[in-house]
Amino acid sequence: MTGGMAMGDGETAPPLVDASALTRLFETRRWPFGRRRGVRAVDGVDLSIQAGECVGIVGESGSGKSTLGALLLGLQRPSAGDVRFAGQRLAALTPRALRRLRAEMALVHQNPLGALDPRMRLGPQIVEPLIIHAIAADARERRARLEAALTDVGLPPAIAERFPHQVSGGQRQRAVIARALMLSPRFVVFDEAVSALDVSVQAQILNLIKRLQRQSGAAHLFITHDLRAVRQVADRVAVMFAGRIVEDGPVAEVIRAPRHPYTRALIDAAPKLVPGRRRRDARTTEVGSVDAGPADPTLAVATTPAGCAYRTRCPAATALCSTVRPRLASEDTGRRVACHHPAAEGAQPLAQAS
Amino acid sequence: MIAYAGRRLVRALLTLWVTLTAFFVLLRLNVDIGMLALNQNASPEAVAAFNARWGFDQPVLVQYLDYVRGLLVGDFGFSFRDSRPAVDWVFERLPKTLQLSMTGFALMVTIGVTAGIAAAINRGRALDRTIMSLAVAGYSMPSFVLGLGLMYAFAVFLQVLPSSGSTTWAHLILPAATYGLTGAAGVARYTRSAMLDVIGRPYILAAHATGTPPGEVITRHAAPNAAIPVVTFLGFSAGQLVGHAVIVETVFAWPGLGQALVTAVAFRDLAVVQVMVMVFVAFMVTANFIVDLLYGLLNPKIRMAGHGGKR
Ligand SMILES: Nc1ncnc2c1ncn2[C@@H]1O[C@H](COP(=O)(O)OP(=O)(O)O)[C@@H](O)[C@H]1O
Ligand code: SF4
Numbered sequence: 001m002t003g004g005m006a007m008g009d010g011e012t013a014p015p016l017v018d019a020s021a022l023t024r025l026f027e028t029r030r031w032p033f034g035r036r037r038g039v040r041a042v043d044g045v046d047l048s049i050q051a052g053e054c055v056g057i058v059g060e061s062g063s064g065k066s067t068l069g070a071l072l073l074g075l076q077r078p079s080a081g082d083v084r085f086a087g088q089r090l091a092a093l094t095p096r097a098l099r100r101l102r103a104e105m106a107l108v109h110q111n112p113l114g115a116l117d118p119r120m121r122l123g124p125q126i127v128e129p130l131i132i133h134a135i136a137a138d139a140r141e142r143r144a145r146l147e148a149a150l151t152d153v154g155l156p157p158a159i160a161e162r163f164p165h166q167v168s169g170g171q172r173q174r175a176v177i178a179r180a181l182m183l184s185p186r187f188v189v190f191d192e193a194v195s196a197l198d199v200s201v202q203a204q205i206l207n208l209i210k211r212l213q214r215q216s217g218a219a220h221l222f223i224t225h226d227l228r229a230v231r232q233v234a235d236r237v238a239v240m241f242a243g244r245i246v247e248d249g250p251v252a253e254v255i256r257a258p259r260h261p262y263t264r265a266l267i268d269a270a271p272k273l274v275p276g277r278r279r280r281d282a283r284t285t286e287v288g289s290v291d292a293g294p295a296d297p298t299l300a301v302a303t304t305p306a307g308c309a310y311r312t313r314c315p316a317a318t319a320l321c322s323t324v325r326p327r328l329a330s331e332d333t334g335r336r337v338a339c340h341h342p343a344a345e346g347a348q349p350l351a352q353a354s
Numbered sequence: 355m356i357a358y359a360g361r362r363l364v365r366a367l368l369t370l371w372v373t374l375t376a377f378f379v380l381l382r383l384n385v386d387i388g389m390l391a392l393n394q395n396a397s398p399e400a401v402a403a404f405n406a407r408w409g410f411d412q413p414v415l416v417q418y419l420d421y422v423r424g425l426l427v428g429d430f431g432f433s434f435r436d437s438r439p440a441v442d443w444v445f446e447r448l449p450k451t452l453q454l455s456m457t458g459f460a461l462m463v464t465i466g467v468t469a470g471i472a473a474a475i476n477r478g479r480a481l482d483r484t485i486m487s488l489a490v491a492g493y494s495m496p497s498f499v500l501g502l503g504l505m506y507a508f509a510v511f512l513q514v515l516p517s518s519g520s521t522t523w524a525h526l527i528l529p530a531a532t533y534g535l536t537g538a539a540g541v542a543r544y545t546r547s548a549m550l551d552v553i554g555r556p557y558i559l560a561a562h563a564t565g566t567p568p569g570e571v572i573t574r575h576a577a578p579n580a581a582i583p584v585v586t587f588l589g590f591s592a593g594q595l596v597g598h599a600v601i602v603e604t605v606f607a608w609p610g611l612g613q614a615l616v617t618a619v620a621f622r623d624l625a626v627v628q629v630m631v632m633v634f635v636a637f638m639v640t641a642n643f644i645v646d647l648l649y650g651l652l653n654p655k656i657r658m659a660g661h662g663g664k665r
């Protein structure tokens with residue numbers, strides 16, 4: 001709730017999805033001998049998503065994006081904190097009630113070939129949610145809804161007879177999207193939904209996702225490590241690092257004027273993201289992460305009981321950063337940032353500032 | 355699918371023929387059959403007369419052609435022991451073997467698949483560890499040890515089941531259980547790993563995310579996909595059929611083909627050995643043929659390989 005809503009500051013419509021202090025700990029096996037080690041995949045995340053809003057989550061591999069998506073969908077149980085969907089606490093629901101609620105949520109997975117049952121023709125897979133939720137009982141109605149869904153995602157009706165291995169990657173992802181949207185869910189998580197596709201196909205699928213969202217008014221969570229994709233579909237973006245949101249705000253604002261050093265590094269590492277700004281030189285790219293390998297939350301947890309998890313890579317780090325962990329603070333611009341020394345609005349690139 | 359089945363059928367028949375020929379030649383290489391069939395002290399004349407009577411003095415190729423000609427009219431040769439047609443042995447013994455191995459096979463599949471699925475679903479928990487420990491024990495225990503153990507427990511100690519013979523259904527229980535349990539250990543291990551592999555796939559997560567009840571996730575998606583490798587494994591395990599039959603039938607004095615094969619070999623009863631081996635090979639080839647068909651049914655990629663499945 002405290003997760004400052006970037007959108008619509010005036011009218012406070014209750015968010016459709018609302019996570020507070022959401023935490024997910026993975027305990028690595030400790031028997032037979034080894035010490036108990038924990039990974040905080042998601043660490044105290046506050047995030048709310050409004051109906052009709054598309055929130056992008058960016059961050060490097062291992063930063064906890066997929067885990068956050070699974071938590072918001074109730075596919076994993078939080079170790080601490082809460083997820084509310086339309087006001088209902090997911091953790092308070094019986095497994096059965098949660099399954100029923102799943103008709104209103106959906107997941108689109110990164111790997112469209114893996115996300116489809118290789119043994120089933122596409123048609124039956126796409127309409128399966130109707131059967132599971134006993135919605136369209138007779139075959140003719142299912143047939144009609146299948147055709148409508150295929151048209152919606154731009155697939156020819158004949159494709160229903162095909163097996164997943166018989167169609168292209170883009171068509172597969174369209175089929176996965178058709179299946180996810182079969183029940184007109186109010187909340188859809190796209191987990192790296194275009195990352196596995198060719199660049200040309202990516203753009204088409206992104207457009208499709210955007211169009212479908214406008215039509216349906218659903219809330220979307222769009223997970224990716226690609227800032228460009230986020231800029232194309234999302235209204236708001238949250239940047240994750242080591243299980244935490246380090247910055248969020250309207251996507252155009254965040255890209256134009258990043259406040260957190262990590263966001264800056266992500267933007268600088270992405271070529272041609274901002275017109276006129278070229279990719280930074282090697283020295284700063286090295287600091288700037290994406291090539292510096294995944295964050296290791298284990299390390300962050302084990303070796304940093306306090307302090308900012310990003311400080312070992314941060315060019316702006318000070319003594320304060322290694323003792324006090326920065327809180328994600330709301331700013332009056334509707335943005336949030338977790339940093340002791342955020343870049344000032346419209347600041348010059350860090351390398352030059354320091 | 356028809357074309358696929360046709361190709362598999364041709365392959366099965368070819369396998370049968372090649373095995374038969376190889377076996378026929380092997381049995382006749384460098385072996386004085388008359389000497390073996392009679393005994394060490396038989397006079398050379400008697401041995402020569404024996405060889406002439408049964409045609410063993412002919413070149414192998416001639417014998418082979420004769421044999422094949424015989425096969426075409428349903429003549430499988432005669433037993434040295436009682437001069438009856440060798441197939442009579444098969445007709446007498448086959449039903450018993452079928453009864454035992456079918457029951458055993460059904461038990462093996464039922465127990466093995468159920469245990470494997472249960473272990474996979476409860477991965478890492480007590481049930482999984484119990485099942486897998488039992489499976490390892492079962493897998494490493496020779497079937498005659500298990501057979502004797504069961505016999506001791508149920509026939510000698512508890513005295514609730516007969517120890518040997520084949521006259522009633524009760525007689526079937528111990529040998530079929532021996533057969534089934536020995537095989538089930540491997541099936542369970544294989545099923546578990548196939549299930550674990552499938553359960554980790556994104557489409558299983560997708561099914562959960564759709565709100566599919568856990569049981570239906572298994573029946574709709576996990577089990578059918580895991581069945582593909584399991585069925586293949588079952589095909590291979592049909593290859594152990596002969597060994598199983600010989601051992602289990604001997605331990606429980608079950609009058610089937612396996613037991614008869616052991617005696618036929620002991621008596622050097624060539625025609626009978628030959629026809630029995632053929633039956634066993636036919637058994638395996640049929641099993642593999644069925645597996646191939648099932649495999650095609652279960653796996654669209656295989657089935658459609660013929661007609662331009664786009665990659
Ligand atoms: N099931 C799991 N068991 C143990 N660790 C996990 C599991 N799932 C994720 N993690 C760990 O949690 C962290 C975040 O993972 P993930 O959410 O997949 O990140 P992302 O999607 O951003 O790449 C990683 O360190 C990962 O190793
Ligand atoms: S808090 Fe300190 S170390 Fe962390 S990002 Fe900000 S300046 Fe860098």
Ligand SMILES: [Mg+2]
Nearest residue numbers: 065066067192
């Ligand atoms: Mg991920």
